[in-house]
Amino acid sequence: MHKNQKVSKIFIHIILVISLIITLYPFLFMITTSLKSNAQFFSNLVGITFPFHFENYVQAWDKMGKYLLNSVFISGVTVVAVLFFSSLSAYAFARFKFKGKEFLFLTILALLMIPSGLTLVPQFLISKKILHLYNNYAALLLPYLAFYQPVAIFIMRSFIENLGEELFEAARIDGAKEIYVYRKIALPLILPIFTTVGILTFINVWNEFTWALVILTSDKFKTISFGIYTFVQQYNQKTIYGAIFAGFTLAALPVFLIYVFAMKSFVEGLTAGAIKA
């Protein structure tokens, strides 16, 4: 029995490691290619080549730097706004009793079910023709604020519901105004979930492509997902492959860094949420 267990353990590791290598290889390929000159690229497509050509990154930043900065700005602002408004709503849904509460919450959940195919055209028309939001930052920020609140509210509400009632009651009985209760007591407790929801929202906005594609035409407003697409379309045949891949790596870097530094709470937040599912 013992020997069988050891053998199966090794077997498990072998499969996992092979699986892991194949899974991560495309990203290794991305990084190694980003450091190659064209000569190196053609002579050795698969492996690592020396010396590293870091100047590819300079060229990539030259072409894609503005897209990255746009995305940092848009994602950052959206995260702050979404966290702010979602926490207010989540708090209200979790802590207050008011008429229509269940129905209103259900309508928010229902939004998660509406396919984006249905709403793409009318959102474009409403945005461009009625609100005159087209080809600028607001045309991204305001819709994103709407798109990413439902999920945030859903996650936050569950979290707030699980906080003890006593603290809030004690404050209310002492006559505290509701907004005070929210600021001094609720907010500090909600902070940990802000990290998880914040990262999730950041990643979603960073990766968003379709809306940006539809509502932006000027290069100067493009976010990184749209920017990469534009960049590859324009420069596919004409540039050093290494620079193109350096661009990809740069696009992946910010979110990856967030992952590395905040990984623990992110993964824990997800696995905790899985229990509910």
Next chain:
Amino acid sequence: MMIQKGKIEISNYKNSRVFKSGKMLPYLFIFPTFASLVLFMYLPAIYAFGISLTDWNMGSEQTFVFLKNFIELFHDDTFYISLKNVSILSFFSVLTNVIPPLITAELLFHLKNKAIQYYYRYLFAIPAVVPGMVVLMVWSYILNPSEYVGLVNNLMVKLGLGQYIQTWFGDPRLAILSIILIGFPWASGGMGVGFLIYLSALNNISASIFESAELDGIRWYTRITKIDIPLIMGQIKFFIVLGLIWGFQTFNQPFVLTAGGGPGTSSITPVMYLYNEAFLSSKMGYASAIGVIVFVIIMIFTLITQVLTKNDKELQ
């Protein structure tokens, strides 16, 4: 005493400043959210149905043609091809979103060393944080037709399998397959974290079940099919439904990788077709009709799953 005093204070407070009273406050809290949701999500959803009944082409005139768009769709070959393509895509998408990550989760579940499990989890989750567009772009180079640029073709030539090289995204027979291949070996699953969710579901099964199973002496494959899978069916169903709903809305892959559903219409999907009609041909009415049909199909599909799931719950 304290409570009574508190109640009286709050009542006075309510009466003196009605607009800030406890009654209105929740609505104030949720107002900003709903303002944005109404404008950018509810209104568009309703408006979509309205536009689908017109033949608006971005000009100034918008005439109601009622069901003409839908009738035209009914006779539209390209639309049927897109439905066929997306069904194939969704089906395999579900398979790749469920089976390999389940295997990964089961394998990880068996590792008793939590530290090692942690590192594996950390590494397998990396694909989740790489932007989707980057993944698509990298894979467009992995499956590039040239044997000097395309990784897979390059490897095949090096291994002496040169006669099998393909044009992948450029081949009408292989375009859909190439899209499905992205993410091979699909070990991480749905959104890059599927395996994590299966793993925590497995971890939630009480140990006593496994102990009595072991006492009964059952083999691992029986245990997996008779115990593990039924007990995490909730999560599996979640990913099946999610895989189908998202799969049905596939747009990015054909748009970015096959230049809008090509070659020809071999990889066109309904949403891709919608995009082309709306933004290349300005046929807003027709495109909205496509959107409405996609919505209806997904809704019917979700309802069917709900009905089926209810029965299972009663059996349990």
